[in-house]
Amino acid sequence: EATTDEGERESYVVATDNAYVPFEFLDEETGELVGFDIDLMTAIADEAGFDIEFEAMEFDGIVAGIGSGRFDIGIAGMTITEERKENIDFSQPYYEAGLIVAVQADNDEINSVDDLDGKTVATRTGSTSETYIRENTGGTPEAFPQITEAYQNVIQGRADAVIYDIPNVQYYASTEGGGQLKTIGEPLTGEEYGIAFPKGSELRDIADEALTTLMEDGTYADLYEKWFGE
Ligand code: GLN
Incomplete structure (x- = not known):
């Protein structure tokens, strides 16, 4: 578990997209940030034992903000690409898109x-x-x-x-x-979404391990069903 010397949980800033249905978007009635990524990242933080605070923005700012280390974590339906990997680290893939x-x-x-x-x-x-x-x-x-x-x-x-x-x-x-x-037509590409971290961040492995647990214990499947089920 991620704890400080005082025994308090660490808290990290998670950059996310402010409008990317159904991964992250503002609920029209409550104004709250909701979506598959929001639920998944919250479950990862719970599992790994740290706190998170979401900061929603336009997509373009997220890749840059993670690269510069301004944010600890980024989740935004972000495709893992070789180009982005030059500036940021990714978790294991968590969603297949295209x-x-x-x-x-x-x-x-x-x-x-x-x-x-x-x-x-x-x-x-x-x-x-x-x-x-x-x-x-x-x-x-x-x-x-x-x-x-x-x-x-x-x-x-x-x-x-x-x-x-x-x-x-x-x-x-x-x-x-x-x-x-x-x-x-048919899908033009196959793309995998990954959670983004500043290069060399030790949080990547911690989050990845929690993600593996959620994939194995049925939590991931429940969230998938909630957001993408018929
Ligand atoms: N998957 C696309 C990309 O990474 C779009 C992501 C988004 O708009 N949030 O570029």
Whole structure:
């Protein structure tokens, strides 16, 4: 257990995204930060015996803030990439995602990623999708600080398509964006989410061990069912 000399529990600042359904977002009624990542990180801290305090921000600031050591931990549906690994350490993977194309529900012109050449493709600043669009589609990325803005731009016809993480697109399309967006084609990538730590942080192994326990004792499965179950 993580304790100080006085026997008090250590407390760590966890940077998280302020709007990434259903991993972390503000509950409309209570204004509280909720989601799969929030529950998982809380369970990890409980298991490992330390306290946490979430600080919610735009995604782009998290990778930088962990890299500079401003935050102790980051959980934000963050994809483990070689590029990010140069500046931060990751836990073991805790969620399998991937990128997908979505367009206006009544769009019959764009039927696959190959139709994006020369098109405007909305996404979120600093995301793996922004890199993907630039490197693989021939389309022009238009990046917004919040992914909801990207979805809205597609719905309102100001952008041709959006590329983003499957669980986020699906959750948005079945809630707020109901009936207005549709995904097309197969997943473009396979991506694994990891919890982020400043390079060399000893917290990584402690959190990883707790995560393994939660995967083995059914806690992870319960949380998965709660947020992604039918
Ligand atoms: N998985 C994506 C990435 O890491 C998006 C994460 C997010 O928007 N919170 O770039």
